[in-house]
Amino acid sequence: MTDRLVGQVSGYLPNIPLEVVSQGAEALVFKTKVHPYIEKPYLQNNSEYIIKFRPSKPYRHPKIDASITKNRTIGEVKFMAKLSKLGIKAPSVISADYKNGIIWMECLGSELPNGEVSSLKNWLWYLERNESEERCLADDVKLACNKVGELIGKLHMNDMIHGDLTSSNILLQNGEPMLIDFGLSSYSGLPEDKAVDLYVLERAILSTHSVFSDKYNQWLLEGYEAGHKSSEFGKKGNKKLVETIRKLEDVRLRGRKRSMLG
Numbered sequence: 588m589t590d591r592l593v594g595q596v597s598g599y600l601p602n603i604p605l606e607v608v609s610q611g612a613e614a615l616v617f618k619t620k621v622h623p624y625i626e627k628p629y630l631q632n633n634s635e636y637i638i639k640f641r642p643s644k645p646y647r648h649p650k651i652d653a654s655i656t657k658n659r660t661i662g663e664v665k666f667m668a669k670l671s672k673l674g675i676k677a678p679s680v681i682s683a684d685y686k687n688g689i690i691w692m693e694c695l696g697s698e699l700p701n702g703e704v705s706s707l708k709n710w711l712w713y714l715e716r717n718e719s720e721e722r723c724l725a726d727d728v729k730l731a732c733n734k735v736g737e738l739i740g741k742l743h744m745n746d747m748i749h750g751d752l753t754s755s756n757i758l759l760q761n762g763e764p765m766l767i768d769f770g771l772s773s774y775s776g777l778p779e780d781k782a783v784d785l786y787v788l789e790r791a792i793l794s795t796h797s798v799f800s801d802k803y804n805q806w807l808l809e810g811y812e813a814g815h816k817s818s819e820f821g822k823k824g825n826k827k828l829v830e831t832i833r834k835l836e837d838v839r840l841r842g843r844k845r846s847m848l849g
């Protein structure tokens with residue numbers, strides 16, 4: 588399966604060496620050392636780039652499939668371009684081929700001592716498996732969670748919804764969090780949509796980092812509050828924060844009822 592898809596993407600990008608990074612439900616992600624048009628680009632990482640390829644789905648009607656691939660790729664690129672304009676940390680888009688579902692972007696993150704990419708999930712797992720409880724709850728972990736919350740606060744203040752907030756979709760670079768994977772992103776000013784975005788992250792933290800999830804979630808929310816209270820947003824920030832947190836309580840309640848009913 589992967590070989591066929593690698594063959595397909597190599598056909599679209601001839602002579603570009605590709606290394607498979609991940610195969611998810613929606614896309615295949617590759618690393619390459621080749622920039623498509625500049626020899627010395629001004630990016631945080633000038634030696635490696637990411638290529639995200641959304642393959643066609645054989646079970647969909649070819650015309651519908653082509654339209655979905657094109658629209659989702661355009662949607663993701665536009666979202667990333669807006670993030671860059673707003674200064675919300677995420678990979679810069681380098682190039683895109685909408686028709687073939689390809690996004691060439693900046694490669695973020697670094698390598699952890701165990702060789703894994705420095706996503707929030709991998710970093711916390713690394714600490715949980717190799718270090719003491721004290722280390723897992725140290726100041727730099729609190730600061731990273733606060734900063735993630737702040738970043739999401741800024742995203743929501745701009746009425747942007749990530750749609751798939753998990754600790755894998757947050758990369759850390761020199762302690763600074765950056766968001767990735769905007770395949771399910773959308774725009775909404777509704778507190779409900781923002782609350783659901785937060786709830787998805789809260790549940791992801793609970794299931795992925797269960798031992799310390801209470802602390803991590805508390806620190807994330809503290810950062811989220813701080814993000815809204817930044818002088819940049821004035822009184823509007825506090826108003827939006829109160830509305831979203833009130834909705835978050837409703838969403839949690841609905842989630843609990845649903846799990847009680849099985």
Ligand SMILES: Nc1ncnc2c1ncn2[C@@H]1O[C@H](COP(=O)(O)OP(=O)(O)OP(=O)(O)O)[C@@H](O)[C@H]1O
Binds near residue numbers: 615639678693770
């Ligand atoms: N810009 C980037 N810099 C570094 N690594 C990245 C970048 N984008 C993606 N990755 C790596 O590729 C993985 C998959 O990327 P992404 O989540 O965007 O694809 P996906 O197919 O939508 O994933 P899934 O279906 O699992 O949600 C990420 O978890 C990360 O390890």
